[in-house]
Amino acid sequence: MLELHSINRKLGDFTLADLTMSVAKGEYFVILGPSGVGKTVFLEVVAGLIRPDSGRITWNGADVTFVPPERRGFALVYQDYALFPHLNVAGNIAYGLRARGFDKKIVKKRVQSTAELLGIRDLLHRKPQTLSGGEQQRTALARAMITEPNVLLLDEPLAAVDPREAERLRRVLRDIHQRGDTIFLHVTHNVDEALYLGDKIGVMLDGTLRLVSTPEEIFRSPTDREVADFLGLRNVIHVDEITKGGCRAAGVEISISITDDSMAHVWIRPEDILLSEKPFESSARNQFRCKVIGWESSGRLLEVKISVGDLALSALITRSSFDDLKIESGAVLYCTFKSSAIYCF
């Protein structure tokens, strides 16, 4: 088990503040945070390349805070892969075993099998500069995995490859993770990536871990407005007043099945909002007349922006219902959502 206890580190403009977290054996932990400085520093602190100003890092209970990186067994894969340009792919992959003084024959055999696992067996004689982004990433992963690290630290591993390769690499990452007990600690700004790969997801904003959750739960439990905004949650509504059985927000009474006395925001998933031309009988407790303000494409769906009085909401609908509803700016529709589809925080 990897544990960080109140890690603090200031580096230029960036501060890691009182970071405490634990990752269980074999867990895939994704740190989700906006692009920019900081997440790399976090990984370098865990790897032992940067000393924390205070706090402790333990591995299976043993304090490793001052253990140098080469003796931690925490392999770090940088965003730009950091392949050694003077070595070919085989030489890059073999590097960690050679550093540990393994026998030449064993090194050769394990380079072969690791390259096979990552689908780069044909590239072993190539120089890194001649590889595509995806091939470079596979080489970097092979180079790290061959050392059988306790922890694999991944810095935005899919950010620099094209979308199709990123999709394939996502599967590769999941496969190699499932093969062993190695902890994967992966930082990214991409929410989908985190949902796909993570057993656990931690949201890091301004150098602090704001929320740790599972992919299933993360959208139900944003801890504050900033986290909600970062997760791209639409329809996060500030609560003006908590009422019996719900709340009042922007002058609209919203009925909620489970309320929370300390809630400051409510959140309605845009796909849970139904749009219709006429009001209809429904068990859903919230039905309002609304006006269409605009719409935009959101992948296969369309996001329709509507207003209920002063309350602005977004609803996700299919293209065919868009045509059926004859949506246009200023059109008057009805929006319906269940009281159980509303989350409070």
Next chain:
Amino acid sequence: MSNPRSTEAGRPIPWTGLVFTLLGSLVLLFIIAPLAGILLSSSFGEISDAAADKEVRSSVSLTLSAALMATIACTVTGIPLAYLLARKRFFGRSTLFAIIDLPIIVPHTTAGIALLTVVGRDSLFGSTFGSLVGTAPGIAVAMAFVSVPFLINAAHNGFAKVPVHLESAARTLGASPCRTFFTISVPLAWRDILTGMIMMWARGISEFGAVVIIAYHPMTTPTLVFERFNDYGLAHARSAAVVLLIICVLIFAVLRFVAKRRSREE
């Protein structure tokens, strides 16, 4: 911009190129002319006589080997310093850079006199280990002093170009700092280090001022040329000078070629 000739159709005037080329040619001519002159004014017979001359031969081998010794010794000690300067940020770092460049600006005879206080008869070193005045090691010391900045600066540039995270990645893969230095940093900075070594060696070979103060004898080729010029005149000095010039240019060309090819392979 007010000059209509300068921005016609937004293009720079063709003049600029012409003037720059002319000025550049003047500088190049200034470098090439004397070297070509000395080569052309010496007959083949003169040169081969000089090359067969025992005194010339021993001076050339002394010059080359003393400069090589200086280069090797300073590579061993200077490369770690260059690495530290490229990687660490510490108080007094820029002062250190200035100190390293000092031998370039100090007049070389002054450098020779200064060196006497360290390796001369009355110095601590001289009274303990014996004076280096008038010895080949003394010549190497004089050469090293005036030429080591070229090596350190080139190696520093080389190390500075190696991305730090390549070294960091190597560390997390299990390599000690020392192993990382020899398997990642040095191979990647190798071309600059080699260039620095060539520059240092070449600069050492050509040194006269500092060398002549430490050791008139045994005689390096520059000293020999100087002596023959004083005692026998231009013709005698010229043939010895040409021999060293040819050797230097050949070695220089070969090493540069090797360094270039290495970098292309990488």
